[in-house]
Amino acid sequence: MLRRGAAEDPANRFTELAVVPDAEGLAHAAAAAGDDERSGPATRFFRDASRSIVSENDSPDLPFAASVNPYRGCEHGCVYCYARPTHEYLGLSAGLDFETRILVKEDAPQLLRAALIDPKWEPRLLALSGVTDCYQPIERRLRITRRCLEVLAEFRHPTGVVTKNALVLRDVDLLRELARHGAVAVLLTITTLDAGLAAELEPRASRPARRLEAIAELARAGIPAGVIVAPVIPGLTDREIPAIVAAAAQAGARSASWQLLRLPFAVKDLFESWLGRRFPDRKEKVLGRIRETRGGRLNDPRFGARMRGEGEYARQIEQLFRSAVTKAGLGAHRLDVNVKAFRRPGPAQRALFEAS
Numbered sequence: 001m002l003r004r005g006a007a008e009d010p011a012n013r014f015t016e017l018a019v020v021p022d023a024e025g026l027a028h029a030a031a032a033a034g035d036d037e038r039s040g041p042a043t044r045f046f047r048d049a050s051r052s053i054v055s056e057n058d059s060p061d062l063p064f065a066a067s068v069n070p071y072r073g074c075e076h077g078c079v080y081c082y083a084r085p086t087h088e089y090l091g092l093s094a095g096l097d098f099e100t101r102i103l104v105k106e107d108a109p110q111l112l113r114a115a116l117i118d119p120k121w122e123p124r125l126l127a128l129s130g131v132t133d134c135y136q137p138i139e140r141r142l143r144i145t146r147r148c149l150e151v152l153a154e155f156r157h158p159t160g161v162v163t164k165n166a167l168v169l170r171d172v173d174l175l176r177e178l179a180r181h182g183a184v185a186v187l188l189t190i191t192t193l194d195a196g197l198a199a200e201l202e203p204r205a206s207r208p209a210r211r212l213e214a215i216a217e218l219a220r221a222g223i224p225a226g227v228i229v230a231p232v233i234p235g236l237t238d239r240e241i242p243a244i245v246a247a248a249a250q251a252g253a254r255s256a257s258w259q260l261l262r263l264p265f266a267v268k269d270l271f272e273s274w275l276g277r278r279f280p281d282r283k284e285k286v287l288g289r290i291r292e293t294r295g296g297r298l299n300d301p302r303f304g305a306r307m308r309g310e311g312e313y314a315r316q317i318e319q320l321f322r323s324a325v326t327k328a329g330l331g332a333h334r335l336d337v338n339v340k341a342f343r344r345p346g347p348a349q350r351a352l353f354e355a356s
Contacts, residue, residue: 003203004041004100005077006084008273009093010266041100043075045138048103053111055130061307064160067130068112070144072103074132076164076205079274080231083131085265094266099204102138109147116155116344123342126152127160135165137204149174155344158337161186162228164202166210172221179223183342185335187255188215189228190244192237200278212251219252224335226255229321233261234289236282238317242324249328255335256328258321260309261290263299272298289313 055067073087077099084094092101105111115121128134134145152159153174161168161175161184168175168186178184188211192198195207206214218225227248232238245256263271275283287298293309294300300309308314325331 004096005079005081005201005203005274006095006099006270008270009095009097010269011093041096043100043102043138045102045104048072048105050105050107051111052115053105053108054115054126057130060303062130064125064127064130066124067127068108068134068148069129069131070105070108070134070148071129071132071136071138072105073098073101075099075102075136075138076133076202078164078202078205080201080233080261080263080267080271081132082231082262082264082267084267084270086131088266095270102136104138104142105144106142108144109151112148113151116151116157123155123157123339125158125160125337125339127162129162133163133165133205134161135163135167137165137167139165140167140170146171146174149178153177156181156183156341158339158342159184160335160337162189163187164189164205164211166206166214169214169217172218172223175218175223176221179221181341182338185224185226185255185337186218187226187228187257187335188212188248188253189230190248191229191231191233192240193243193247194240197237200274212247215248215253216251219254224254225252226257226335227253228257228259230257230259231261232258232317233286234293234313234317235286236279238289238320241317241320242327245321245324245328245330249330253330256321256325256330258317259307260293260314260317262306263290264301268298293317 053068055069057065072090074081074083084098087094087098092098128145128148139145149171156178159178175184175186190208190211191201193208195209198208215225215227227244229241229244232241241258248256272287275286290298292311293314295310300306308318
């Protein structure tokens with residue numbers, strides 16, 4: 001069994017009351033649940049009854065304005081995940097709750113079809129996913145993301161997939177169909193090539209070698225694929241940028257981008273605690289480097305700065321990345337998708353849908 005990313009449940013910033021059990025109580029609770037130090041508490045899944053599936057955003061930092069997230073929370077358990085605080089809106093914690101209490105949008109494919117068939121819908125790049133990974137482990141069994149892709153392929157809708165799970169290869173048939181119309185791009189995020197470090201940072205995600213294999217298999221299938229070097233952790237993974245870009249390019253990636261580590265709200269404390277447990281000798285160096293890129297703080301939420309950081313050290317990271325991209329021959333390549341391929345089903349298919 002793989003361990004969890006977080007080791008605790010920090011207090012929810014929206015609640016006034018927090019219950020903190022003592023160490024003995026935690027040990028008894030873990031034993032009663034059959035958990036151990038390696039695996040952490042078991043994952044539980046809950047039905048999300050949302051009646052809409054497309055999320056809109058107006059962020060100037062993102063290349064998409066619409067996204068579909070089949071799941072809330074993520075069992076990958078990446079300790080650095082900027083999405084962790086979204087669980088606090090549900091009355092849960094950004095720590096263990098985020099990776100062990102997963103909300104499942106079972107109706108996502110039907111809701112997506114209803115949105116796309118609406119005459120008011122304007123086709124534009126739709127991201128899978130904008131917040132949590134659409135190919136997290138439970139997707140292997142529930143296949144919600146696959147059913148959403150079936151809808152998107154039927155409509156030839158411009159689609160961008162972002163994941164760190166090689167499970168994306170299961171859906172090569174649908175991705176190939178979208179690629180036939182220039183309507184898809186798949187991005188694999190890679191934080192480090194060190195399998196041991198990845199196991200600590202991203203305990204339940206595919207290992208880096210499998211993600212590179214996924215890029216290679218997608219490329220062989222004619223599906224445009226790229227790499228996102230993310231998050232770049234100053235003082236810990238930044239030196240790996242050239243190697244990651246080179247390995248992705250060799251695998252067949254057509255593009256590369258990067259994002260700096262973001263530590264909003266409770267994620268700051270979770271990450272600092274993780275550093276203290278896993279890399280106590282490097283903790284202060286890493287935190288100091290992060291502050292160098294964040295104006296003396298551990299997080300900067302401002303548009304324009306949150307993805308890249310500021311200051312001399314952030315500029316050095318940017319230069320290192322640009323040099324790596326040029327050397328790998330990726331240049332300024334972009335994975336653009338074709339909006340003009342979009343189509344709605346004919347009257348017969350639409351009548352069948354509306355009658356169902």
